[in-house]
Structures are given as structure tokens and as C-alpha cells.
Amino acid sequence: MITSAIIPRPLARLPWRLIFLVAAIAGFGLVVLYSAAGGSVQPWAMKQGIIFLFFLGVAIGMSWVSEATIKSVAFPLYAVTLIMLIGVEALGFVSKGAQRWLDIGPIRLQPSEFMKPAIVLTLARFYELVPPGEIRRPRAIWPAAVLLGVPAFLILVQPDLGTCIMVVLCGVTVMFLAGLPLWIFIGPAALAAIAAPIAYNMMHGYQRKRIDVFLDPESDPLGAGYHIAQSKIAIGSGGIWGKGFLHGSQSHLDYLPEGHTDFVFATMAEEWGLVGGVLLIVAFGLVIHWGMKVSANSRTRFGQLAAAGLSATIFFYVSINLMMVMGLAPVVGVPLPLVSFGGSAVMTVMLCLGLLMALERQQRSKTSLA
Amino acid sequence: MKPVRITSTHQSITFSRRMLLLGGAQIGIGGLLVGRLGWLAIAQNERYQLLSESNRVQLIPVPPRRGWIIDRYGKPIAINRASFRVDIIPQQLEKGRDVVPEVAKLLQLDEEEVARIRSELAQSQGFHPVQVGENVTYDQYASVTVRLPDLPGVQATRGYSRYYPDGPAVAHLVGYVGSANAKEYEAEDKNPLLLIPGFKIGKQGLEKTLEPYLRGTPGGQRVEVTARGKLVKELDPKPDRSGETVQLTIDEGLQQYAARRMGDQSGALVAIDVANGDMLASVSMPAFDPNSFSEGIGRTEWKMLSENDHIPLLNKVAQGLYPSGSTIKPAMALGFLKQGLDPNRKFHCSGGVQIGNRYFRDDAAHGTVDMRSAIAHSCNAYFWSMGLQTDPQKTTEMVNYLGYGEEFDLPIPSQRFGTMPSPEWLEKKYHREWQGYDTANTSIGQGYVLINPMQLAVMPARLASGKLIQPRLLMGGPRKPIPDLSVDPEHLKIIREGMTAVVNGAGTAVASKLPLDGIQMAGKTGTAQVHKLISRGHQANWNLRDHALFIAFAPADKPRYAIGCIIEHGGFGASAAAPIVRDTMTYLFDKQKAFAALAPLEEQWGGTLAERNARQLAEFKAASRATQA
Numbered sequence: 001m002i003t004s005a006i007i008p009r010p011l012a013r014l015p016w017r018l019i020f021l022v023a024a025i026a027g028f029g030l031v032v033l034y035s036a037a038g039g040s041v042q043p044w045a046m047k048q049g050i051i052f053l054f055f056l057g058v059a060i061g062m063s064w065v066s067e068a069t070i071k072s073v074a075f076p077l078y079a080v081t082l083i084m085l086i087g088v089e090a091l092g093f094v095s096k097g098a099q100r101w102l103d104i105g106p107i108r109l110q111p112s113e114f115m116k117p118a119i120v121l122t123l124a125r126f127y128e129l130v131p132p133g134e135i136r137r138p139r140a141i142w143p144a145a146v147l148l149g150v151p152a153f154l155i156l157v158q159p160d161l162g163t164c165i166m167v168v169l170c171g172v173t174v175m176f177l178a179g180l181p182l183w184i185f186i187g188p189a190a191l192a193a194i195a196a197p198i199a200y201n202m203m204h205g206y207q208r209k210r211i212d213v214f215l216d217p218e219s220d221p222l223g224a225g226y227h228i229a230q231s232k233i234a235i236g237s238g239g240i241w242g243k244g245f246l247h248g249s250q251s252h253l254d255y256l257p258e259g260h261t262d263f264v265f266a267t268m269a270e271e272w273g274l275v276g277g278v279l280l281i282v283a284f285g286l287v288i289h290w291g292m293k294v295s296a297n298s299r300t301r302f303g304q305l306a307a308a309g310l311s312a313t314i315f316f317y318v319s320i321n322l323m324m325v326m327g328l329a330p331v332v333g334v335p336l337p338l339v340s341f342g343g344s345a346v347m348t349v350m351l352c353l354g355l356l357m358a359l360e361r362q363q364r365s366k367t368s369l370a
Numbered sequence: 371m372k373p374v375r376i377t378s379t380h381q382s383i384t385f386s387r388r389m390l391l392l393g394g395a396q397i398g399i400g401g402l403l404v405g406r407l408g409w410l411a412i413a414q415n416e417r418y419q420l421l422s423e424s425n426r427v428q429l430i431p432v433p434p435r436r437g438w439i440i441d442r443y444g445k446p447i448a449i450n451r452a453s454f455r456v457d458i459i460p461q462q463l464e465k466g467r468d469v470v471p472e473v474a475k476l477l478q479l480d481e482e483e484v485a486r487i488r489s490e491l492a493q494s495q496g497f498h499p500v501q502v503g504e505n506v507t508y509d510q511y512a513s514v515t516v517r518l519p520d521l522p523g524v525q526a527t528r529g530y531s532r533y534y535p536d537g538p539a540v541a542h543l544v545g546y547v548g549s550a551n552a553k554e555y556e557a558e559d560k561n562p563l564l565l566i567p568g569f570k571i572g573k574q575g576l577e578k579t580l581e582p583y584l585r586g587t588p589g590g591q592r593v594e595v596t597a598r599g600k601l602v603k604e605l606d607p608k609p610d611r612s613g614e615t616v617q618l619t620i621d622e623g624l625q626q627y628a629a630r631r632m633g634d635q636s637g638a639l640v641a642i643d644v645a646n647g648d649m650l651a652s653v654s655m656p657a658f659d660p661n662s663f664s665e666g667i668g669r670t671e672w673k674m675l676s677e678n679d680h681i682p683l684l685n686k687v688a689q690g691l692y693p694s695g696s697t698i699k700p701a702m703a704l705g706f707l708k709q710g711l712d713p714n715r716k717f718h719c720s721g722g723v724q725i726g727n728r729y730f731r732d733d734a735a736h737g738t739v740d741m742r743s744a745i746a747h748s749c750n751a752y753f754w755s756m757g758l759q760t761d762p763q764k765t766t767e768m769v770n771y772l773g774y775g776e777e778f779d780l781p782i783p784s785q786r787f788g789t790m791p792s793p794e795w796l797e798k799k800y801h802r803e804w805q806g807y808d809t810a811n812t813s814i815g816q817g818y819v820l821i822n823p824m825q826l827a828v829m830p831a832r833l834a835s836g837k838l839i840q841p842r843l844l845m846g847g848p849r850k851p852i853p854d855l856s857v858d859p860e861h862l863k864i865i866r867e868g869m870t871a872v873v874n875g876a877g878t879a880v881a882s883k884l885p886l887d888g889i890q891m892a893g894k895t896g897t898a899q900v901h902k903l904i905s906r907g908h909q910a911n912w913n914l915r916d917h918a919l920f921i922a923f924a925p926a927d928k929p930r931y932a933i934g935c936i937i938e939h940g941g942f943g944a945s946a947a948a949p950i951v952r953d954t955m956t957y958l959f960d961k962q963k964a965f966a967a968l969a970p971l972e973e974q975w976g977g978t979l980a981e982r983n984a985r986q987l988a989e990f991k992a993a994s995r996a997t998q999a
Contacts, residue, residue, distance in 0.1 A: 132378045177392065179376075179384040233425065236410040236418025249426040254597040274411040278404055285400050292393055296386075304385060308392070319399050326406045 013364070014060065015357055018290050022338065022353060025283050026052045026346075028276075029339035032268045035246050036260040036341075044260050044341045051343045055350035062354030067362045070355060071128075071302055074121040078147070081118045084111035085154040092158070112155045112163045113344045117351050119171045120309030122147055127178035128302040135179050144175055162332035166316050173312040174305050214330040227263065228327045230256045234266040235277070235326060242273030260341045262333060265325045280339070284318045287353075294360045307359050310352040317349065427605065428595050431562055433569045434586030435530055437613030439544055439576060441622035442648070442845060446535055448544050448577065453531035454511035456524065457499035457567045460491055463523035470502075473524055476513050477503045482669055499567040501549070505531050529568045532577075534660045536622065537980060539629035541657035542685035543620065545575020545783075548663065563588050573663075575685065576618070576843070579781040586613035617845035619648035623961070628653045628954045630979050631968055635946070636680035637937035638687045639954065640827035640841075644929050646852065647831065647839035651933075651954070654686040654823075659983060674990040679913065680938075687823045688785045692936055694815035695896030695943060696748045697826065697921045698769060700833055700865045702757065702813055703741055705768030707861040709760045713741040719751040725806040730754055745868030746877035748895060753813035762809045766792035771855075773828035774821045778841050788820035816899055826934025830893070830921040833869070834929030836862050869894050870926040873948075882948035884924060884956055885963055891955055892929075893922030895943035915939035918946035924955050931958050 030052075033044040041049075088102055088111055101110045123144055130140045148171035156164040176185055200208060213225040234250035243249070248270035251259040259267040269277045291311025298304045314337060321336040323329035335342055337349040410418065439448035456477060458469065470491070474484050479502070490500045502524070503510070514526045532547045534540055547570035554571065555564050563569060571585070572578035589610025594602040621641075628639045632655040641651040658675050675682050684690065707713060721735035736749040744752035757765065770776060775790025789795075791812055793804035811817025824841060831839050836859060837852045855862070869892035873879045878895045896919030918940030923932040933951045940946025957964035972978055977985070 132376050132381045135376055135381065173392065177385055177388050179381050179388070230425075232410060233418045233421045235407065236414045237422035239411055239415045239419070249594075250422055253426060253594065253602065255422075255425045269407070269411065274407055277407045277411070281400060281404055281407070285397075288396065292389070292396075296389060301381075308389065312392070315396055319396075319403065322403045323399075323406075326403070326410060328402070328406055 013361070014063065015290075015360060018287065018353070018357070019056070019060070021283060021287055021290075023056070025280065025287070026056075026338045028268075028280065029264070031245070032264055032271070032339060033260055033341055035248065035271060036251055036264065036267050038252060039246050048341050048346070051346050052338070052350075055346050059350040059354030059357060062351075063357035063361050065354075065358045067300065067303060067359060070121065070306070070358060071125055074118075074125040077114070078118045078122040081111050081114045082151055082154075084109065085115065085151055087111075088158070089154055110344050112151075112158065112160055112167070113348045114351075115151050115155065115167050116163075116170055116313050116348050117310060117355060119148060119151065119167055120174055120313060121306055121355075123171055123174040123178070124302050124305035124309060127174070127305055128300070130178075136181050140178075141180060141184065144171075144180075148172075148175075160333070162320070162334040165332060166313070166320065166334065169316045170309055170313045174309040177305055177308050227257050227331050228324075231263050231266040231325050232327050234259075234263075234270040238270040238273045238277075240274045242269070242271045242276060245271055247271060262321065262331075262335050262340060263325055264340045265322060265336050268339070281318075281322070284314070288315045288318075291352075291356050294356050294363070297363050298359060299363070303359050303362070307356055310356050313352050314349055317345065425597075426594055427592055429590040429592055429608075431566060432589040432591055432607070432610050433529075433563060433566050434588050434610040435612040436532060436547070436570070437584040437586060438615045439580070439584070440615060440617050441620045441625075442618065442650075443621070444617070445622040447540055447618065447620065447622055448532060448534050450530040451505075451533040452528065453505045453568075454508060454526065454528050455504045455531075455568050456502040456506060456511070456514050456526050458487070458491065458502055458523050459499050459525055460494045460523070467522065469521050469524055472517075472521060473502055473514065476517070477506055477510050479503065486669070499525065501567060504568065525567075527567070531568070532570060532661075536626050536629075537659045537661055538655075538657035538983060539626045539653065539979065540620075540622075541575075541660045542654040542687060543575055543625070543652045544660065545577040546573055546660040546663035547571060547577050548573045575783070576616070576781060578783050580616050583616055584613040587611040619643070619650065619842055619845055620652065621650040624954065624957055625651045625653060627957045627961075627964060627968070628950070629655055629657070630972065631950050631953050632937070633971065633975050634680075634982065635937050635940060636686075637935065637940065637947070637950075638690055638823035639933065639935040639950065640687055640823050641931060641933045641954065641958075642827045642831040642839070642841060644831040644835040644837075644839065644923060644932050646849070647828075647842045648845075649827075649841050649843050650931065650958075652687045652824075652843075654684070654688075654690070656680045656682040658682050670991050670994055671987055673994065674987060685782075686936075686938075688782045689822075690936070690938075691786055691788045691820045691822055692917050692919070692938075693817075693898035693900075694774060694819050694821045694826070695898035695917065695919050696750075696814055697829070697894050697896035697919050697934075697943075698774065698813070698815035698819065699745055699748065699753055700869055700894050700921075701769040701772045701774065701829060702753055702765055703745060703868065704772070704833070704857060704861055704865050705765035706741070706756050706760050707864065708768060708857060709764055711741075711756060711760060713861075713864045716740055717744070717749075717752045717755060719744075719749050721751070723751050723754045723810070725754065725758065725810050728807065730807075730810050741864060742868040742871055743876075745865070745894065746871035746875050748872075748878050750814050754810045757809040757813040758806055762804055762812070763793045766790060766812060768857075772832050773825045774819070776825060776828070778824060778828070780824075780841060780843050782843070785824075786822055788822050788825070789818055790821070791818035815896060823934055823936055826919065826921055826936060827932055828934075830869075830923045830934060831932035833862065833865055834892070834923035834932050866892055866926065866929075869923075873922070874926070879920065879944045879948040881944065882920075882952040884952060884959070885967075886956065886959055889924060889959055890926040891922050891924040891952065892926040893920055893948065893951065895920055895948060897941070897943045900939065912939050915941055918943045920944075920947035920951045922948075922951045922955060924959075931955065 030045045030049050033048055034041055037044050084102060126144055134140050152164050152168050155167060230250060234256050248267060250256040250270050251267040256263055256266055288311050291307060295304050295307035295311060298307055317334060317337045320329060320334045324331055335345040337345045435450055438446060441447055470484060470487055487500060487502055494500050511526055518524060550564035550571050558564060572581040587610060590608040592605040592607060594605060596602060624641060628651045637655060639651060639653045640649060642649055662671060716738050718738050719732060719736040722729055722731040732750040736747050739747060739749050739752050770790040775788055777787045796802060796804050808817060812819055828841055832855060836855050838855055839852050870890060871877050873883055873891050873893050879893055884891045898917040898919060900914060900916055918937040920943050921934045923929045933954060935947045935951045937946040953964055953967045976982060
């Protein structure tokens, strides 16, 4: 928060530290995209920059929205998104092909993206309505499970495993913070841990191979493990200081697939090395930390749950992508927000940040009023 | 469990606790990510840098130029010529687009070639190129090059091809080169060099045995390529090193002359410098054209060569084995002398000798002979008789000592050395005792005696020089001091006198005197029986006729050169082999006279060797087309 006589009050009251941080991440992302295109703003950096600026404006605009408004649109937003998901499914059924988006005029809407903030807001709203005494009762659990399960299933059959995992994790985070009994989370986790080896033994050869390749990508460097293997080569060969701007051979010679989208971190790390990678991770960490602080400082239950859930959305984006790129998780197709080329992730993350800024403004205005 | 009443205070505490847990988990995962990044970028940096480099840089091997083979005077025997070639890379062919007829039209390939390309394409795998045309003309190369964009999978390149200026004359000596086959590729641990289109390795003869010297080391064009194999830029190349030039002891002019002089006959000739064992000529005729082998021989030409009863595909110098006939006699005589036989002892030849219950008949009744005239007239009866009076073990040992049946260390693949029988050898091999008739057969170079043309030259060279020379083929090889023969020089003199008389006295080869003033040739004729002796002289059936042999050295008084020659089924040694040796020997002293002798002969045969070969191929092609039609 900048307090100065020269700057008009509404502008000065914006969370400038966050905006600078986010702009820095996105700016760095543009530099990486510029290099990934072989030293050109076309076809990615320019487009991405425009998209980012647009959604930054949207996010800042959203910061004036009141918590009450957010609360009131939570369920309708969820309902609309769910209908769109069903619409996508129906459309895919008609056109006999997998589809993830709706073409509405010039815009291509991917409803599963909206579902990430929508599920967070809906569950936050739902648990706000649940009286404290009821929180351990089934009626506090099953409606949430349905609210989360239906869209998760719809996204899974699209099929979009990455987004499905994200939606489930975001929802589960809100449920966890809402205070549901721990066995709900520990039980399934323990069950999965026990079932995994059994399932592995019962799998078909080709299914087992996919898992083997994830565990050891070098065992099939030209086939299924190619992405991970090449990504690790790019990151590992970058060393501490990197190969230098525009000097990443893995990305420039096309050895690294998806070097401007899902694997953009590898492109970056190859040229900027460990230093660039750590800086980026720290920057994201600060953004998430800011969001978590918004949640901790929130005085309403909705504010607490929503802010934590929205921060968690950004966190899952970043961590799943980085684990995937560095060979710690299977390749599920989650982009690195603000850096990867593509409008959807930028939109989702900026929506989350806009909502967080709105919640944060409310805390401050209340404080100043008090 | 007692139900707990949960209030909003409780809830708030739970929330704070779980927020702490969540934050901790997030920091934990963040730490894990940074740790992983550090592990990849620091601990594993070296490994991934290597992998990244091997992704980025690819080495395209650049084949080295093959070393030359030159003769003792530096004249080229095998060299490289700039050439243009066209290949098809099966992997780059487009489906449903048949480029073969178009290319065949551009290069004017005949049906036989098109059939070969089709069958090779059908068998080819992936990127291994299939040769369409080698040594195409510049115009053809250019016509393909301009159409390359329309001909997917076709590749036109310039390179070098092997060229043998003397063609068939050196065919068996140097062999030829060819593309490596699957077996050779495996044998070299899948050396990628062997897969380069147009890269040839030695397949036969010296090209094969000298491969390590001739090949050189391949260079590499280091290029930066994209994952899709697109070339981005060329990096500093690794230069190739041409193969070494190998100098032979061969005299290219002599080699060529001897090959031409042999005409269309089937035979072999070896010439040796008696002072040091340098092989000056090693000719096996008839021969194929190594140039057409190196380019990949046509099926018709191959058929013609393999069907020829003169066996042009066999290197007779290395692998031909023949009875020595009477060329063995000088060595036998030396063996007799060593055992104390008086060279002046008179023997009356009445035309045959009774041995055991069999009468061995000589060609003629030579009357009274001594050792010298027995050699000059090639009197069988003398050698039968003397052989029976001496120790056959000692005599045959002497013959073997002079070269017959001896193995030589020469860079020639698959040599055969024949047999010089002896009583000990017979006992070991056939478990029977040496009999009088064995002596009789051996004395005239029949029976078990089998020699090869190399030995046919080494024998007179040793007799002429009195030294135990070894044949040599490489100029650069180590020169060891040559020991003297362990025989009495006086005895050698007697043998040389006998051999001089063969050509210059009243001997069997007086018709083959050298046409030179002051230079005499000494020699010995041989006529080796191939079939059962029915009647000597003219045989209508070519392959039942006797082999004609001749060994010689000159000058007779101060020997410098020795020559051994065999003409398969040539009839008498004196009439078929000796004149060839005479003219070849003449070449060594007076080239003009030698060519003057050759000219009328070639006119009679119908052109030079090259002309006759070309005509023969054309006739064969016409004939095979006629039979097919």
C-alpha cells in the first residue's frame, strides 16, 4: 500500500506489492516466451502480454467488488459453470469427439477453468451456511461431496485429468479447512496407498508401462518418457547460471516438446539456470503467501475459506506443473500460470487474484472504519 | 465416542491449526521443488549437459579418400576419380509416388538396372540408401539435381570412385572395392562409416589385405540439428585423413605388357627381381575389369565371367595349382649334385627306363647326355635313372628348398601353395613307402607335385641369384638381409649352364632366344600332363591339353630378372609359355622391341585387351538377349 499525497487515493489503496510481483512473474514469462519463439515476440509473447494486461485490468476492477456480492454470485456462478460443463459434454457427444470448450462468438470458453474458482467459492459459501455444530455430521459432508464430485467427473470424462485433479484438490482444501473430520481425508489417502501396489499388480502390461515410464522416464526416452526426459535434460543442462538468454539448445532445436506451454519452466531453467528457477518459485511463493495471509486476516468464515481456497488454486497450479516438469509427477497437462502461453490459465489465476484483492480490500476498509 | 459440541470458537481454532498445516505442507512442497531443481541443475548437471550436447550436435561422417596404390616407379595402379552418384533413401520416399522410372529415364538406365533397384528397394530398410547410379556423367547429375524438389527420396551427391587405369591387367593383383555387405558391417561392430552411400571397402586382392592402410580415418561434419533432423548450422568440422598411399614392387608397365602378351589364353605369369625378391609383375589372365566391379557389376557381365571356362574370376597366381612338369629338373639336378653326382657322367638315353614292372617311356631317344644336356633337352630318362640312384628324400628336399611347395608371406588373401612330395611326406599323408615310380613321377614334376605360379618364379630367381630370396610385394616392407643358398656355387653354375643351353644351345626353347645383343635368357620348359597320357601333341579338346610352363632368368651370365609362367592347356611349354616369357623379358631390357613383337599378335587377335574385352561383353549381352527372346 503506497500512501502519498500525489497519488489519488483509490490507486494508492491497491495492493501494489502484489501487482508488482504478479507483473514481474508475467514479465519474466514474456521474456521466456520471446526466447522460446527463437527471439521473437511472435507468435506468443505479444499475444500473451495483451492477454495478461487485459486480465490484470479485470482483476484490479474486481477488487472493488464487495464480499457480499461475491457471496451472492457463488452459487449462481457454480450453476452456470456446471451447465456449461454439461453443455460441452453434450456437444462432444453430438460431434462424436472430445471437446473441452464452448465457442461463443469470438471467445472460446473453457468451462472447466471457471470451475476452479467456482468450486472454491461454492464450498466456502456452503460451509459458511453450515452451523458450527453440524460440521461433523454427514449432512455437512455429502452435499459438498456432490458439489465437488459432479463437476470433477464431468471434467474427468472430457478427458482432462490435469484440471480434474486441480478441481478436486481445490475443493478438498476448502473442505479440509472447513473443519471436516480428519478421517475423511486420511482414510481415502491411506486406502489409496494400500491399493496402489495391488492395482499395479493387476494392471495390463501397457498400463503398467506408463507407470514405469513415469517412475523412470529414461527407460523409454523416445516414447512415453520423451517429454519428461527432454525436460530434465533442459533443466539439468542449465546448471546454476543457465546457458544464457536465447541460448537454450533444447528448446530452440525443438528437443523439448511443449516448450512454450506446459514445459515452459524447462525452457526458462535451461536459459536462466537454477537462479532463475529459484527466483520464480520464490515469487510464486510470495504470491501464495500473500493470499494465505488474506485468508488468515479474514474475519468472515466465507472470506477465510474462499481466500485460502483461491490461494490453494494458484499453489496447485504451480506445484503440479513444476513437479511434472521436473519428473516428480506424471505428465497431466497443467500449465505454469502467468508463464505458460495460453489465455485460460492466465484468466483463472487473475480471476483468483481479483477475488483475493477484493477480499483484502474489504478487510482494510473494515479496519479503517473501526 | 462422546459427541463434542462444536462452537464457532472451536471452528476458528481448527481453521487456524489447519491453515498452519496447509501452509507447512505448501512450504514443504516448495522446498521439495527447489531441492529437486538443485539436484537436477547442480548434482546432475554434468550428465544432462552431455545429453543436451548429444541432442544438439550430430556427427555426419565424412568418408576419407582411399589411399592410392602405386607401382615401384610411382605410376598409379589404383586411384580415385571425382564422380557423381545418385541414390534413393527409402525412408524419404513418398507413398504412392514412384520415382524410379523418372530417375531411370534421366540416367538412361537399362531394364536390368531398374530391376536391381526395385529388388534392392524392396529389401532395404529405412535410411540405408539404395544406389541408383554411380559414376554418372556430369550432365546426368545436373539433370537429376535440378529436379530434386520433384523427386522426394532421391539424392544426388559428388564423391570419389576407385579407378584402375590398367583395368583387367591388375584385376587379380589389386582386387576391387565394393560397398560393405551385412556381414562385413557386423564384423566391424556396425561401423556407421560403412553405411555411407558410395563408401567402398576392399573386397579382393590387395584392396582387401591393405584395407587398414588404404582406408584412412573418417572426418566428421559436426552439425547442429533440430529434433526433426533439420540442419540448423554447421559447426567446425573434424577433418578426415586420407588413406595412405601404398607402393608396390610391381612395375606397372611390365604388368600391363605381360597381361596383353598373354592374349586370350588362360594362365599366370610372375616376374621377380632376383636381387631382392621384388615382384615386378603378377598377372593372372583372363581377368575381369575391376572398374566395373567397383561400380557394382551388372548381372550379365557377372554371368559372362562366371561361365567362362578360362575362369577369369580366379586369381591363378594366388590360387592356381599345377603340376610343375619338367621345370622341376634344374632343382632336381642341383639335388643330385649335392649328393655327389658327377655332372659330367654320361648317360645313354634309349627312349625310356624300366622301373619295377613298368617301362617309362621318354618323348624321344636323346642318345648320350650329361647333366647339362639332359636339362637342355629335358631328357626324362636321365632324371628317372639318376633319381633312382640318389636319395629321393634329399633330392625332394632340395626342390622344396628352392621354392616348390613353399609358403610365402605375402599380402594376398587365400593363397594356395601346393605340394612338394617327399618320402617322409608320403609316409605321413598316405602311410606308404616311397617307390621307384614315385621318384620317376616326381623327377618330371608329375604325380603329387603341385606348384603355384609364384613358386614358378621364385625357383629360377633363387637358382639365378644363389640367394634364398623371398617374394615381396610392398615397397615399404622391411628389407631383411637375404641369406645365400646353402649350395656349392660351382653346382649352381652347372645348373645355370644347363638352363642357358635350353634357350641358347640346342635345347627345347631355342625358338625363344631374346632378340637382344649380348643378353641371353636361361630357362627351362615344362609340359604338365593334365589328362592321362594318350598321345602327346595336339589335342582337340582344349581342357584336356597339357599345361605349358616356362621358368627363366636373364641375363644368363649376370641374372637380374626371373620369370615363371604357366599357360593352362597351352600344349608344349616351349611353344606356348616360352615365347610369352621371352617377350616379357625383352620388355625389361628393350620396351620398343617388346611392343614391336606384340603389335602383330594383337592385330591377329583382334585388338588390344581392352578392345577385345569390350567386344566380348557386347557379344555375350547380345547372345543372352537372343536366348531369352
